Amino acid sequence: MLPGSSPHILLAEDNPVNQKMALIMLRRLGLQADTAVNGREVLSAMEERPYDLVLMDIEMPEMDGIEATRLIRERWSLGPKIIILTSLEPDLCRDLCYDAGADDFINKPFRMDELDAAIGRSLSGQYAAIAQSLPQVASLV
Numbered sequence: 001m002l003p004g005s006s007p008h009i010l011l012a013e014d015n016p017v018n019q020k021m022a023l024i025m026l027r028r029l030g031l032q033a034d035t036a037v038n039g040r041e042v043l044s045a046m047e048e049r050p051y052d053l054v055l056m057d058i059e060m061p062e063m064d065g066i067e068a069t070r071l072i073r074e075r076w077s078l079g080p081k082i083i084i085l086t087s088l089e090p091d092l093c094r095d096l097c098y099d100a101g102a103d104d105f106i107n108k109p110f111r112m113d114e115l116d117a118a119i120g121r122s123l124s125g126q127y128a129a130i131a132q133s134l135p136q137v138a139s140l141v
């Protein structure tokens with residue numbers, strides 16, 4: 001991404017309520033995201049434009065988040081950061097997520113500050129600059 005620009009985020013989540021909640025949290029963090037409801041849609045979206053970050057639900061119909069992550073890592077050498085959204089136990093998820101090529105994972109249901117922290121870790125300095133410019137939003141967490 002270009003310095004100072006907003007990160008391009010793709011949110012992959014098949015549950016409409018979870019998707020809506022995540023979009024609300026992202027908006028409050030000053031971020032926007034495109035959406036997908038399964039791994040196939042993630043790969044289609046990736047063909048259309050580059051993304052800085054994919055928030056990837058682990059359990060989705062047709063193609064799950066682990067398979068989609070694996071395929072992204074196979075097809076794109078300079079791919080996005082990938083954060084897996086999971087309800088699995090952290091000990092179970094850790095190997096599964098990292099072996100597939102994910103950068104991080106967070107457990108569902110997650111709070112806005114947990115999402116914020118995970119995005120911050122993945123996008124490092126780029127996102128920190130955005131967060132610091134929005135202290136009034138951060139105080140709502």
Ligand SMILES: [Mg+2]
Nearest residue numbers: 014057059060
């Ligand atoms: Mg799901």
